Amino acid sequence: MREISLRVNGESVSVEVEPREHLADILRDRLGLTGTHKACEQGACGACTVHLDGTPVLSCLMFAVQADNRTVSTVEGVGTAEELAPIQRAMSERHGLQCGFCTPGMIMQALDVIGRANGGLTPERVRHEMSGNLCRCTGYVSIVDAVLDAAAESGSPAAVPDDQPTQAEVQ
Template sequence: MTSISVTVNGTVRQADVEGRTLLVSLLRETFGLTGTHVGCDTSQCGACVVHVDGRAIKSCTMLAAQADGSTVLTIEGLARDGALHPVQAAFHEHHGLQCGFCTPGMIMAAIDMIERHDAELDEATIRHELEGNICRCTGYHNIVRAIRAAADRMAGLRRAAE
């Protein structure tokens, strides 16, 4: 067992993990953060996307021990003071979900995408960026609309803050 310390959603958490423990298992089974889903066990679906040190990663591809000393943001850490994150709100407003299983990973991937592309986030770029996230319900049209709307909203918030 290895002792690790990870800041998850703003809270420092410690755990003893086996060398083979995946980050997704640490989050779900040890820390009880079940919003991060395990969909395929092969890193194909993107349901397990979280942010590690500000970058979107598939948490089923990272060992928990590799996250030692890192900052991890999960879907549970997005809402602030009861207000949804702009991407969460856009998914709700634009019906970017159906069964909801892929939604946490889609939202976490979308936030990373928006932060990296800013105003240059068009439909083709969104669809390309979503290739690592599978949704079996929506056909992606509403997801793309939600991400585009969230990108616009977040750009407006950035401009207002400047």
């Protein structure tokens, strides 16, 4: 066993882990952050996506000891029931979730996509950037539209949902 220290959603925590334990297991089983979902456990679906020092990682593939003395953000740290984050609100309004299993990973990936957009977010770019997160329910259109809506709310001028014409289509 080895004690590691993490800053999770703004709180400092210490936890004893075995070197073989994955970050997803520690977040869910030891820290009670069950929004981090485990599905494929092979890094193919993105359901376990969290941010490590601001970068999305697949927590089912990462050993918890690798996160020692680092900052972890999970979906539980994104918004509150009283005040949803723009991406959470957009996912709800655009029906970007159905069963909800993929939603936490989608939200964490979308936050990174929006944060790096610099005004250059298009439906095609969102599809490409979100392609590592799988959903079996929505067909993705509503997820792409939600990401674009949230980006527009955050001030990304090039964000245009699929159901709205792009400037090139208007001309």
